[in-house]
Amino acid sequence: MKRTLGTCYYPEHWPRDVWEEDARRMVEAGLTWVRIGEFAWSRIEPEPERFDWGWLDDAISVLGEAGLKVVLGTPTATPPRWMIDRHPDMLAVDRDGRPRKFGSRRHYCFSHEGYRAECARIVKLLAERYGANPAIAAWQTDNEYGCHDTTISYSDAARRGFRGWLEARYGTVAALNEAWGNVFWSMDYQRFDQIDLPNLTVTEANPAHSMDFRRFASDQVVSFNRLQTEIIRRHSDAPVAHNYMGRVTDFDHFKVGDDLEIASWDSYPLGFLEDRGGADSAHQRAYMRQGDPDFQAFHHDLYRAVGRGRWWVMEQQPGPVNWAPYNPNPLPGMVRLWTWEAFAHGAEAVCYFRWRQAPFAQEQMHAGLLRPDSADAPAIEEARAVAKELSEAEDIAPAGAPVALIFDYEAEWAWEIQPHGAGLSYFDLVLAHYRALRRAGLSVDIVPPAAEIPASARMVLAPGLMHMDAALKERLARSGARVLIGPRSGARTLNMATPVPLPPDLPEMDVLVSRVESLRPDMPMPLAGGGCVTGYREEIETAAVSLLELEDGTPVAVRQGRTIYMGGWGDAKALDRLVSLMAAEAGVPVTPMPEGVRLRETATERFWFNYGANSAECPAGELPPAGVLREIKAT
Amino acid sequence: MKRTLGTCYYPEHWPRDVWEEDARRMVEAGLTWVRIGEFAWSRIEPEPERFDWGWLDDAISVLGEAGLKVVLGTPTATPPRWMIDRHPDMLAVDRDGRPRKFGSRRHYCFSHEGYRAECARIVKLLAERYGANPAIAAWQTDNEYGCHDTTISYSDAARRGFRGWLEARYGTVAALNEAWGNVFWSMDYQRFDQIDLPNLTVTEANPAHSMDFRRFASDQVVSFNRLQTEIIRRHSDAPVAHNYMGRVTDFDHFKVGDDLEIASWDSYPLGFLEDRGGADSAHQRAYMRQGDPDFQAFHHDLYRAVGRGRWWVMEQQPGPVNWAPYNPNPLPGMVRLWTWEAFAHGAEAVCYFRWRQAPFAQEQMHAGLLRPDSADAPAIEEARAVAKELSEAEDIAPAGAPVALIFDYEAEWAWEIQPHGAGLSYFDLVLAHYRALRRAGLSVDIVPPAAEIPASARMVLAPGLMHMDAALKERLARSGARVLIGPRSGARTLNMATPVPLPPDLPEMDVLVSRVESLRPDMPMPLAGGGCVTGYREEIETAAVSLLELEDGTPVAVRQGRTIYMGGWGDAKALDRLVSLMAAEAGVPVTPMPEGVRLRETATERFWFNYGANSAECPAGELPPAGVLREIKAT
């Protein structure tokens, strides 16, 4: 298979007379794909039911004739202003009860039936018109679901939808009262239509109430997306993708992904470093112009799972962006490194956002491959270099990784609803484990909680899964791999209650969490032999073998058979020790990485990447800053 | 009198078939009291006017027959969902104007007349049914008034109530305009119905307006509570209590207490350390598993005053809680220490919250005496130890303390309304004085501002009383005790105006505060001889003797006769110096405490407590961490 490059283009932003030249320069730069259309509703349908298809027909034709493949986006992330006149209550409502106004993008509530009908209408028209167009080689639904905190809405439409969702789930209100434990604090309901959304309560709402609302909100994204894919498929054979974001966890991407052929995501390494990485400021300083060495790779592996193997980077940062607290230039070479890293993790295509920097509106400080004056911006040269390298080298051969890491969106919601200690986050916990694996030079497959454990996995890590159903426990127990479970695994039933018998209640292991505590971040508990438990710790009753202990001998991590239970949040050193122990027992060789260097293995190669700002020595040779080294494995 | 233990129990949370066993285990653990019912409205009256008394009759019978004494709570802190259908406007409204929704607890506005009538109705039914039941040995009204910031509401009901309250207070709007100084900024009113609540003003509201609103809000709690006590008393001779919280100061507890036989409070030492202690992080680290060494004792002494001698701990933390930013395990022994400390300060009973940890809903991370799986949790063993010790030892003999400390809820509101410097808080000021007294080993009686000075007091501390009426000044002047007044004492009239002549205007002392300033916390002003003034300082004109001076000789604390005026906020060292000076002159012996050790004297004993995490030497011997030492006084 041929890995390819692309870009994002907005013909409606530019004079008609530059389109051919733009297309020609794209092809000349080695690009294959061009994504268009996803924000163009007001130019396709300037007034309700009055359409202007001409320019879009024309643009697709120009791009197609230049030899480019078009990804056509549905424009549903930007309903035009007249839509608000038709559906004044379609706006999402924030946690404080305020409608989120027109004037930017994503100004809709996923639960609004009237807006869903409008989306079906426009998607049908697009699919009918372009479904058979040979230039249309893929589709994108909407744009960045959940971005700008838009998954969750407290609107009337959401309230109605939630009540229906609850009735479908529980059947009777008595069953809901029982499932939620509403006897506590006299929270019993008599009718479903008494149930409100869990915002603005006097103190925290019932966690079962909050959890069901989060599930409902996620399901609304799934069904909103499915509405579009079903229509497109009636008219087109081209694959359908959605462009997810980094660290957006408010909806279950695996479930949305089930309705798509391709997962894609929008990779902004420098923006995410400042805005979402959860890193401290020393780390942010060290990687200011390179991005976090693990954040992109984590999402590559995550979205490979979401796409069941097929995934793209739909938007790749090519220079400073406009939206992070600070927006520095990338270190020269990083655009190439980021691109190759995506390919090493299996991406089919990497598209740069955007072709030409817009000189107007919200994103005018967002770099493109061209400057606003159409001169080359620095990134285009790195894109050309990748295109050339792609054309000259062997294709990448994917391979299953020796390590599987389970990621569960519901666990993220559960930790958000009941963090127990300020600042504790499931995403950070999983990323901390991922970092430890990467510091050991290990390649990782991310696995949904409902999926089979991959055959290649000799180690499975499943930290922080607050709910584990019996089937998952069973799959872990019977996989031949070494398994790491905990902290907090199985700590809640499906309804956010504490199970009795107490967690983790593993079939293969004699361990019981008798009490849990959260700790100030400045009061870590040292382990004998190095490392700490920090933020969260469990008291465990067990007859299993101690692997890590507090300095007074209290067990923290214990092993029985092939399963390790970790009763606390380990710091980097503690996790390094755990990974090292597991890998040794699993017979998985580790390669300790120099600071900033990362390794990704395919079936035939080792890719080395240097995220550091200085040169680094690695077993395959010297890596300059932003260096990429492609090493053929001995066979 | 026999000091006793108890617990809080929710029979409605558990299967009927464990009630007898639970009761048996309570008795076996040495418990006397069991509090029930305070959140059970939805199970007593599942639908309006349809009652289910059976289970409650049954529960009281089971508990009573096991030999336990029942405290029956009125369920008015948790109106069921159908109540909101009947009174949609009964919800409190927050400062931003948003109704605080159903879905947790305390979702009512104290001013809503319709809800008050519902409360009277349910309390009457409870009192009629159980008033003569021999198992019912005490009552509790509602639950934790003011918790979750619920004293103050900006609802329509509160607005109506406030206007009526003002009319009753001032008679005419002209009198109100004059009292408030509404000529300033043209704030004059023509009619009472023009007066709004003081939220959302463009800049700060008139402090007189804010102060009257705070008084009104407090009075609404008082009358809400009195409505219940009057009904209960018609049907029951058992004493009535309310369970107050730690550092809730939005209503005048002395006034609520006037309508109750018993004051009680809910003591969560670890939660308060993180959440309300006002301590710095070094202090929080040092006492992470023990709690602040003075916070509990302060509230014990405060609520002894509120209860006019009769007081309980209604809820005692037995392990990690769920609601603080961080929720660590207590150091082994602390549950015993906290319990004995309460008794040493005169508590009649200490009840652990809760019997069994709930496996569902909001508080499932809150430890109990039993784990969710009914196994013993660590605290129950410490409770058993206390029960045994109680049964073996002499009863505690209360005694008046040599030091009186005045605490005034209105002063707290005055400082909140006009702190003058960011972060300055009356509660913190009083607690700082209390800490200094405790570091000197002194036992303290807290005294309401309207009460007589206790005869036992040879020292009286009255810091920060922004308003002092003539009677209080007179009481202080004619008490034979040494008296400490200031800073900011008498700085406001009843209507939050600056008095002329200028404060403090003391009959017995020639001192005048000519100018005040607030200081950055990082710019303390050193005193000659040690210590600092920090945050707040006064320029004083006086002919009195200087006790503490700035390094340039400017007087800070001065004495005339038996009265000291302190013209600034002293740091710990400055307050230690003041306490030491006063005690020496008053002939009160002091006992400097080792770090973390505290002393409480009764008529016959000295109780030593070690809040430190390490052993400490005290005059009575060595105290291990969490150690309690009971020393009989020489007679």
Place this chain on the structure above:
Amino acid sequence: MKRTLGTCYYPEHWPRDVWEEDARRMVEAGLTWVRIGEFAWSRIEPEPERFDWGWLDDAISVLGEAGLKVVLGTPTATPPRWMIDRHPDMLAVDRDGRPRKFGSRRHYCFSHEGYRAECARIVKLLAERYGANPAIAAWQTDNEYGCHDTTISYSDAARRGFRGWLEARYGTVAALNEAWGNVFWSMDYQRFDQIDLPNLTVTEANPAHSMDFRRFASDQVVSFNRLQTEIIRRHSDAPVAHNYMGRVTDFDHFKVGDDLEIASWDSYPLGFLEDRGGADSAHQRAYMRQGDPDFQAFHHDLYRAVGRGRWWVMEQQPGPVNWAPYNPNPLPGMVRLWTWEAFAHGAEAVCYFRWRQAPFAQEQMHAGLLRPDSADAPAIEEARAVAKELSEAEDIAPAGAPVALIFDYEAEWAWEIQPHGAGLSYFDLVLAHYRALRRAGLSVDIVPPAAEIPASARMVLAPGLMHMDAALKERLARSGARVLIGPRSGARTLNMATPVPLPPDLPEMDVLVSRVESLRPDMPMPLAGGGCVTGYREEIETAAVSLLELEDGTPVAVRQGRTIYMGGWGDAKALDRLVSLMAAEAGVPVTPMPEGVRLRETATERFWFNYGANSAECPAGELPPAGVLREIKAT
């Protein structure tokens, strides 16, 4: 011309029988001016259309007969409560959509037509009654426009006004769509009445939308003020002033100033140091009792420009204030220093706020010249000293400064709308340049962006002007002065778009900003030879001569002819180097200042001021703390 002193007085606050004595003491203290009336609406018109003029007639008479000149304020900043009954929708609405309630001051929306009519009515009555009164020597409109964040309102009245303003500006909605670039994100409008205010959008609004809203909001202040001045002028020949605040930049003061004879401002050095100076805490500690050494001077120079030469300090801080986070006493001597500094910068009058400290309502902690008990407060002695010095010395002779610094309110809004890096502020950038000039001992004239460059200027600094029209570029190019431009100059068109050709697009200089980046504040980029670029940096393409370079030789500041372009935000050291280079080439002698010392030159004198808390040596001799030294220049 005679420089004079004055004070602010509220006869309506005090008993009638002290007015004569107050007036006598004012005169005795050497005061000339007394400002009255600006908050007195409720006492002039206690009920709609019922007037009580007697007391005001009387007060003006008493003050006039004592020999004082009266500044009469229009009372429109404090509409009485009955006004809200007449116009319930006149309240401004905050960003969150909440009406800002009655109960303090400035509770009106500038766009409300009904309230404007009421203002016209009361101003007309005042002007008719007192326009010819010989005691009335000046007028003040309203009070502190914009204070308490009151320029911007999101009310219905503002929405209506904004739509009309847009229609007047653009004519057609198609022109607006084109100008704003609404094709981006389908933000096109079909009708003006679809356009909302840019608050509460899902993510940031179109910057062009925000910019036009900020212009509209500013224009509303201008027309609101003009409504009053036009009426006053029909009845009075006395000059009209407004009292602006420090660092209020939400409206264009130059445009308001065009309708007034005199600019004045309210100078609170200690309050501003804590609240608005943008200084770090070390700086705040060093100047805690003196105020920032440049903040007042900057505003003096700014308001001299706003007043086209005629300006006052209408309110001068005389002691601790009530509204800053911390409110310390001034160092003795500072009230005198602040007063003389204003005169050295050309003030005609300095009035102390207020005469007697009010013992009631919101500002009772705000010091006056008298204490609440009518005794002298410390400041009055310093005022007397200035009065005596004024009477004994020659008048100050104004002179054009050798340096001009351009300040543009629209640039401030542009940076606020698109700061690009967190915390970057145009005001701070300009102030940083001003500080560097002052550290070099240079006197400065501030110049509006639409004005001619003063003939005296041999150096012109124009940092951060995000929009520069062709005329301004032309004026700078043809001035004979050395000119400093950048960073970010000319980076936006009038409609907040990026211009093509790329900025700065200067006629006289070959320089192009090809890319910009923002930097973490803890990641400054060092310059060869000292200093740093911090926060914001540009890549420039140029053939001009390098003046400042990064350590790798990348140009940062370049010169061509007489123009310097600075491609980044220089720290203090970098700006000192730039100022030094420019001054040397311009032949302007510099005088490096000791820490805390500042110099202001007039035609005949050098005024030296010591803001430091310690004595300092300067060329003219030793300056004690708070010292003022008046040195006659050699001729």
